[in-house]
Amino acid sequence: MRKLNKTWGISIGFFVLAVFALITLVPFFWIVVSSFKTYRETVQIPVVFFPASFTNLDNYKELFGRLNFLSYYKNNIINTIGITFPQLFLSSLAAYAFARIDFPFKNVIFVSLLLALMIPIQMILMPRYKLILDLGLFDSYLGIIIPSIPSVTTTFYMRQQIMSLPRSLDESAYLDGAGHFRIFWSILLPLCHSALLATGIMCLVFSWNDFLWPLVVINSTEKYTLSIAVANLQGQHLTRDNLLLTAAVVVSLPMVAVFIISQRYFIEGIALSGIKE
Amino acid sequence: MQLQRKHKDWIWAYLFIAPTVLGLYIFFLYPMVSSVFISFTKWNHLSAPQYIGLSNYKRLFQDPTIWLEFKNTMYFVLVSVPLTVGISLFLANALNKKHLLGKGVFRTIFFLPYVILPVITAQIFMIVFNSRYGLVNGLLRIMNLPQPAWFSNALLTRFVIVLVTLWASIGYFTVILLAGLQNISPQYYEACDIDGGSWWVKFLHITFPLVTPQLFFCLVLAIINSFKMFDYIFVFGKSNVIVRENIRTMAFGIYERGFTYLEMGYASAEAIIFSLIVLSVTILQNVGQKHWVHYS
Numbered sequence: 001m002r003k004l005n006k007t008w009g010i011s012i013g014f015f016v017l018a019v020f021a022l023i024t025l026v027p028f029f030w031i032v033v034s035s036f037k038t039y040r041e042t043v044q045i046p047v048v049f050f051p052a053s054f055t056n057l058d059n060y061k062e063l064f065g066r067l068n069f070l071s072y073y074k075n076n077i078i079n080t081i082g083i084t085f086p087q088l089f090l091s092s093l094a095a096y097a098f099a100r101i102d103f104p105f106k107n108v109i110f111v112s113l114l115l116a117l118m119i120p121i122q123m124i125l126m127p128r129y130k131l132i133l134d135l136g137l138f139d140s141y142l143g144i145i146i147p148s149i150p151s152v153t154t155t156f157y158m159r160q161q162i163m164s165l166p167r168s169l170d171e172s173a174y175l176d177g178a179g180h181f182r183i184f185w186s187i188l189l190p191l192c193h194s195a196l197l198a199t200g201i202m203c204l205v206f207s208w209n210d211f212l213w214p215l216v217v218i219n220s221t222e223k224y225t226l227s228i229a230v231a232n233l234q235g236q237h238l239t240r241d242n243l244l245l246t247a248a249v250v251v252s253l254p255m256v257a258v259f260i261i262s263q264r265y266f267i268e269g270i271a272l273s274g275i276k277e
Numbered sequence: 278m279q280l281q282r283k284h285k286d287w288i289w290a291y292l293f294i295a296p297t298v299l300g301l302y303i304f305f306l307y308p309m310v311s312s313v314f315i316s317f318t319k320w321n322h323l324s325a326p327q328y329i330g331l332s333n334y335k336r337l338f339q340d341p342t343i344w345l346e347f348k349n350t351m352y353f354v355l356v357s358v359p360l361t362v363g364i365s366l367f368l369a370n371a372l373n374k375k376h377l378l379g380k381g382v383f384r385t386i387f388f389l390p391y392v393i394l395p396v397i398t399a400q401i402f403m404i405v406f407n408s409r410y411g412l413v414n415g416l417l418r419i420m421n422l423p424q425p426a427w428f429s430n431a432l433l434t435r436f437v438i439v440l441v442t443l444w445a446s447i448g449y450f451t452v453i454l455l456a457g458l459q460n461i462s463p464q465y466y467e468a469c470d471i472d473g474g475s476w477w478v479k480f481l482h483i484t485f486p487l488v489t490p491q492l493f494f495c496l497v498l499a500i501i502n503s504f505k506m507f508d509y510i511f512v513f514g515k516s517n518v519i520v521r522e523n524i525r526t527m528a529f530g531i532y533e534r535g536f537t538y539l540e541m542g543y544a545s546a547e548a549i550i551f552s553l554i555v556l557s558v559t560i561l562q563n564v565g566q567k568h569w570v571h572y573s
Contacts, residue, residue, distance in 0.1 A: 118556060
């Protein structure tokens with residue numbers, strides 16, 4: 001009897017999960033299907049579920065041709081790479097110092113970083129914009145990249161990782177006279193590779209998707225990021241929804257691919273962030 | 278003179294932390310202090326800021342739009358957060374079964390929306406909920422149900438925005454909660470089985486207390502995310518002024534006042550009040566944490 005109950009429980013659970021999964025997938029189904037539709041098919045009443053032909057690539061052609069999405073792609077890749085790699089390197093470097101070296105004011109400095117963690121971006125938008133203007137970085141990639149590189153979360157996370165490695169690993173090297181950079185670079189960092197991957201992917205997704213800051217910093221059309229370009233597809237009067245939905249496919253595909261390929265690390269990293277807090 | 282090794286260590290440490298710490302000071306802490314000053318000025322970012330004392334703050338408390346933004350912000354916090362965390366906990370529980378078919382696939386599917394650009398998520402939902410040719414109303418029509426004009430009034434528009442946040446964030450929170458659930462030792466459940474406890478007893482006396490650290494983390498994160506919601510409001514309000522005036526949140530108001538109407542001083546004052554609210558919520562939560570989070 002108990003056994004039977006258990007099987008039922010699992011079946012009901014499975015059913016509920018399947019329903020939720022289906023609902024989650026509907027928007028994905030819709031953007032893929034709609035990307036092959038003509039404008040007429042998109043706005044037809046009653047709703048047309050499937051396009052007349054799945055080989056109609058007009059939307060894709062228009063997006064990459066007239067609408068220049070290839071260059072927005074390039075901009076996004078420049079920004080994302082420009083943020084992710086320096087952030088990983090510099091945060092780990094700082095994390096090493098916080099985890100392994102004793103120096104004056106260490107705790108004061110560390111706690112002061114917590115403050116940066118709590119500030120909502122909205123609060124610093126105006127002065128930061130002025131700073132970027134004064135530094136001559138307005139309307140440049142560097143204006144997006146440089147303020148996004150220093151990261152409290154990545155530093156904290158990498159510090160945790162380094163602290164979890166046994167001290168005996170680097171102590172003998174230290175006594176043999178190895179420099180700190182050597183210990184960091186050749187001994188500890190290689191042991192952190194899965195943590196680096198996890199935080200790296202999170203940083204990648206975050207910078208790929210960032211919207212508010214690029215919106216403030218970038219002015220000229222040719223420097224738009226994908227998110228600004230997509231937001232601008234939505235016109236004041238006429239919006240061509242078939243193009244918007246095609247853009248959704250084109251822009252999301254790289255991140256979906258990154259996620260599916262690396263999901264083990266990605267999910268591990270996120271799950272850990274909850275446990276560590 | 279040979280430098281002592283200890284002092285050399287200090288120099289290395291400062292060199293190592295310098296880029297990150299200086300970067301954070303320059304791009305986070307300095308602007309934070311600076312925005313307090315800007316909030317006492319009238320500044321359109323073209324001419325020099327002009328000191329006007331507390332005027333921005335006085336104006337702030339008399340501005341009905343700000344009150345609306347505050348109410349809307351609280352609405353999303355109070356409605357989305359419990360739904361997000363509640364459904365995530367439910368899904369994490371359903372996923373936390375040993376012999377569940379396709380567990381990994383489910384987790385992947387739930388998580389997928391998290392990696393989509395929020396701007397795009399908002400646009401997809403605007404199209405799917407379009408009153409004339411949207412998928413949702415198309416399906417409702419087939420089922421002979423009423424087909425509301427989703428963006429015609431504030432209540433329905435807010436409902437769609439809550440759905441968007443749920444769709445986008447549930448997977449993330451489910452993953453965190455699932456990790457917490459998997460950490461619970463099966464012995465507790467076995468002991469409860471022997472005592473003949475029902476699933477409800479198990480949930481209330483084992484699962485819930487032991488998952489409170491993760492639950493707490495999710496709650497804090499969900500509340501902060503919901504306060505900071507900008508992208509969805511930006512997209513939903515873009516092509517429809519009436520909708521925009523109904524759903525605007527503080528995060529959106531700060532941006533619009535500063536960069537559309539070029540009232541940097543006024544926008545900064547709103548940003549300060551906004552940050553104080555977020556900060557006090559964070560402090561309240563930290564106090565509350567001590568009372569109801571069980572760390573095993």
